[in-house]
Amino acid sequence: MILKDTDALYQAIVDKDKKFEGKFYTAVKTTGIFCNPTCTAKIPKQENLVFYKTTKDALMDGYRPCKVCKPMSLSGKAPGDVKILLQEIAENTTIKFKDYDLVKRGISPDKVRKWFQDNHDLTFQDYIRIIRVNHRFGTTKIGDSKNGKKADKNTIVITKIPTPFGTMIAGASTQGICMLEFMDRRMLETQLNRLEKYYSSNLVSGISPFFAQLNIELQEYFGGSRKTFDVPLDIKGTQFQEIVWEALLAIPYGKTNSYQDQAIAINNPKAVRAVAKANGDNRIGIIIPCHRVIGKDGKMTGYGGKIWRKEYLLKLESKA
Numbered sequence: 235m236i237l238k239d240t241d242a243l244y245q246a247i248v249d250k251d252k253k254f255e256g257k258f259y260t261a262v263k264t265t266g267i268f269c270n271p272t273c274t275a276k277i278p279k280q281e282n283l284v285f286y287k288t289t290k291d292a293l294m295d296g297y298r299p300c301k302v303c304k305p306m307s308l309s310g311k312a313p314g315d316v317k318i319l320l321q322e323i324a325e326n327t328t329i330k331f332k333d334y335d336l337v338k339r340g341i342s343p344d345k346v347r348k349w350f351q352d353n354h355d356l357t358f359q360d361y362i363r364i365i366r367v368n369h370r371f372g373t374t375k376i377g378d379s380k381n382g383k384k385a386d387k388n389t390i391v392i393t394k395i396p397t398p399f400g401t402m403i404a405g406a407s408t409q410g411i412c413m414l415e416f417m418d419r420r421m422l423e424t425q426l427n428r429l430e431k432y433y434s435s436n437l438v439s440g441i442s443p444f445f446a447q448l449n450i451e452l453q454e455y456f457g458g459s460r461k462t463f464d465v466p467l468d469i470k471g472t473q474f475q476e477i478v479w480e481a482l483l484a485i486p487y488g489k490t491n492s493y494q495d496q497a498i499a500i501n502n503p504k505a506v507r508a509v510a511k512a513n514g515d516n517r518i519g520i521i522i523p524c525h526r527v528i529g530k531d532g533k534m535t536g537y538g539g540k541i542w543r544k545e546y547l548l549k550l551e552s553k554a
């Protein structure tokens with residue numbers, strides 16, 4: 235949850251008031267870092283800050299924990315072995331931990347799991363995964379004069395886009411939008427890797443001319459006034475995926491199809507499972523409306539962006 239009482243919260247961080255520790259977290263839009271309210275690093279301008287109720291909220295919106303105040307260790311209250319793990323993850327953001335790796339260090343995987351669940355409402359594995367993804371929004375930015383990195387024709391620019399249903403990550407090539415996914419999607423990291431593969435590209439956070447249009451159109455969509463999207467798309471996948479995704483684009487706003495209908499639509503009536511799989515591999519959520527495919531019995535079946543969102547999107551579309 236984003237907290238709105240920003241003047242009072244800003245005053246609390248100016249005062250470094252210890253009684254607010256654990257009560258909220260401060261995220262800095264310009265750096266992608268979040269902090270305890272008492273962080274000793276230089277206090278940013280108020281307009282660059284977002285205030286979150288929990289660490290999970292900040293992480294899910296793409297922020298990384300500050301290395302100075304270490305908000306994940308709860309002002310130093312985390313047990314020693316957990317602190318060591320947090321430190322290792324902070325230093326090596328591509329690190330992977332299996333239970334076995336913890337046991338080798340003499341750390342109980344159950345204890346670690348429980349601590350993360352109790353204190354951050356996340357599993358340990360979720361945390362590592364989120365850190366790896368959020369790390370992609372590093373400080374190097376396209377169009378940032380200080381870092382001076384220039385987009386070449388292969389660069390995919392990524393950004394975060396707030397929506398009423400949580401933060402999305404958008405990607406754009408020079409041709410158009412090539413990704414739109416919810417940040418909390420379990421498969422997000424896989425999708426980012428595929429993006430790099432299909433476009434032979436590195437992902438760099440920054441600004442694309444397509445993002446402004448995407449933002450406006452998404453707002454209109456969520457407000458119920460937009461039924462189709464005009465922002466250019468750059469769709470790349472296997473041949474089969476591309477056929478399935480094109481068929482998704484043909485499902486009108488407010489309508490639903492079954493996986494069987496979709497298999498028939500691509501003249502491959504037996505490929506129901508493969509169609510379902512390719513649906514799940516869709517990287518441009520909402521615009522390529524994979525949420526409009528439901529089970530034969532009308533059931534809400536799997537949706538990478540979570541079932542409650544699928545239900546909400548369909549309700550939104552049926553109302554308008």
Ligand SMILES: [Zn+2]
Nearest residue numbers: 269273300303
């Ligand atoms: Zn800090």
